[in-house]
Amino acid sequence: MLNKNEKIKPLDKKVWLSSPTMHGDELKYMTEAFKTNWMSTVGENINKVEEEVAKITGSKNAVGLASGTSTLHLAIKLAGVKRGDRVFCSSMTFSASANSICYEGAEPIFIDSEYDTWNMDPKALEKAFEIYPDTKYVLLVHLYGTPAKLDEIIDICNKNNAILIEDAAESFGATYKGKETGTFGLYNAISFNGNKIITGSSGGMLLTDSKKAAEKARKWSTQSRENAPWYQHEEVGYNYRMSNVIAGVVRGQIPYLKEHIRQKKEIYYRYKEGLKGLPISMNPFDEKNSEPNYWLSCMIIDKDYMSKEVRGDFDYLYKSEKGKSSPHEILDAIASINAEGRPIWKPMHKQPIFRNNDFINRYGKAKALTNAYIRGGFVDDRDDLPEDICSDIFKRGLCLPSDNKMAEEEQDKIIEVIRACFE
Ligand SMILES: *Cc1c(COP(=O)(O)O)cnc(C)c1O
Numbered sequence: 001m002l003n004k005n006e007k008i009k010p011l012d013k014k015v016w017l018s019s020p021t022m023h024g025d026e027l028k029y030m031t032e033a034f035k036t037n038w039m040s041t042v043g044e045n046i047n048k049v050e051e052e053v054a055k056i057t058g059s060k061n062a063v064g065l066a067s068g069t070s071t072l073h074l075a076i077k078l079a080g081v082k083r084g085d086r087v088f089c090s091s092m093t094f095s096a097s098a099n100s101i102c103y104e105g106a107e108p109i110f111i112d113s114e115y116d117t118w119n120m121d122p123k124a125l126e127k128a129f130e131i132y133p134d135t136k137y138v139l140l141v142h143l144y145g146t147p148a149k150l151d152e153i154i155d156i157c158n159k160n161n162a163i164l165i166e167d168a169a170e171s172f173g174a175t176y177k178g179k180e181t182g183t184f185g186l187y188n189a190i191s192f193n194g195n196k197i198i199t200g201s202s203g204g205m206l207l208t209d210s211k212k213a214a215e216k217a218r219k220w221s222t223q224s225r226e227n228a229p230w231y232q233h234e235e236v237g238y239n240y241r242m243s244n245v246i247a248g249v250v251r252g253q254i255p256y257l258k259e260h261i262r263q264k265k266e267i268y269y270r271y272k273e274g275l276k277g278l279p280i281s282m283n284p285f286d287e288k289n290s291e292p293n294y295w296l297s298c299m300i301i302d303k304d305y306m307s308k309e310v311r312g313d314f315d316y317l318y319k320s321e322k323g324k325s326s327p328h329e330i331l332d333a334i335a336s337i338n339a340e341g342r343p344i345w346k347p348m349h350k351q352p353i354f355r356n357n358d359f360i361n362r363y364g365k366a367k368a369l370t371n372a373y374i375r376g377g378f379v380d381d382r383d384d385l386p387e388d389i390c391s392d393i394f395k396r397g398l399c400l401p402s403d404n405k406m407a408e409e410e411q412d413k414i415i416e417v418i419r420a421c422f423e
Pocket of ligand 1: 067068069070093094096097141167169170191192202203204208
């Protein structure tokens with residue numbers, strides 16, 4: 001196969017998609033926990049981190065938990081989601097959003113994206129309420145750190161008496177009309193997973209204005225212990241509380257949130273500038289109303305400039321064509337110089353595990369797939385709707401190396417190999 005990048009030399013050091021960036025104070029706070037023996041799920045670091053995140057976001061309460069996923073699970077429980085309930089959920093997301101719904105035995109109904117922010121399409125959400133008018137819950141994701149169309153979505157939720165839950169795992173620090181993502185829903189989640197904008201190595205935080213809900217989450221997350229001299233239980237509990245050691249890492253990172261966002265923003269605009277003239281565009285956002293945290297820089301290839309590419313469940317194949325390119329050609333080219341990109345998150349309604357779940361876009365509901373899943377044989381199906389925007393973005397888009405430690409020269413090289421892909 002023609003290699004359009006043969007001349008370009010690999011980078012000396014690997015450039016990651018998005019890796020942890022430590023500054024020093026993380027170790028100080030971890031050591032403090034160690035020296036004072038608060039090696040537990042209580043301690044000063046947790047208190048401080050909760051206080052500071054509440055201050056930064058303007059949320060009245062913040063509860064430190066073990067992960068973004070466990071936070072979403074408790075948010076789903078706090079909302080009152082019960083077995084068999086439907087929850088409208090962004091289809092283009094990381095699986096944790098949908099899994100948190102499944103943990104309660106509820107059914108995620110997947111909602112299509114729009115092209116302006118790549119997040120949940122308000123028109124598709126409206127359609128979903130037409131089809132299932134008694135649905136009471138919406139789980140909204142701000143993908144790649146880009147705020148969704150919050151005004152429209154909140155309006156639709158209010159009209160339908162539905163509770164909004166935000167999955168702001170990727171968007172900590174991003175704002176919509178000056179207000180932080182993770183403060184629009186009743187119960188909201190952010191994540192401190194290793195690749196997020198700031199990290200604790202792991203960890204998550206529940207944001208809510210309800211003091212009662214915050215107290216409930218604290219109780220549930222520590223095995224639902226009642227106030228008694230012995231272990232007394234009235235409810236199912238979880239071991240979901242944040243560790244005071246992890247909180248030490250988060251505490252050391254918090255002062256650098258703004259700096260990380262600034263670096264990520266520079267990376268985004270450097271790509272935008274460097275890729276000018278190519279038949280592509282960067283992941284878009286509402287420039288008037290929102291300020292993303294620019295967690296991941298992504299690009300999408302114009303329809304007419306896509307070379308042939310097909311994907312199975314586990315592999316892909318593409319043909320190199322002059323003047324055109326495809327996500328995997330670009331990802332392979334990026335990998336060949338020792339940098340890490342990634343395909344766009346594969347929509348949930350295209351995942352074998354969710355093949356029987358509904359998918360709704362602005363035109364209606366896709367048929368559920370009832371055929372058995374045969375490993376490797378379940379290829380791109382459910383194409384019965386006139387348009388499937390999140391699958392189209394998955395097909396034409398990719399995530400670019402967005403590590404905030406990436407040097408300008410390294411990024412220039414990445415830009416160079418991408419440009420070469422379109423030669
Ligand atoms: C990372 C992520 C999560 C899960 O967070 P963890 O801390 O890894 O459990 C949930 N939703 C989205 C959209 C994410 O990107």
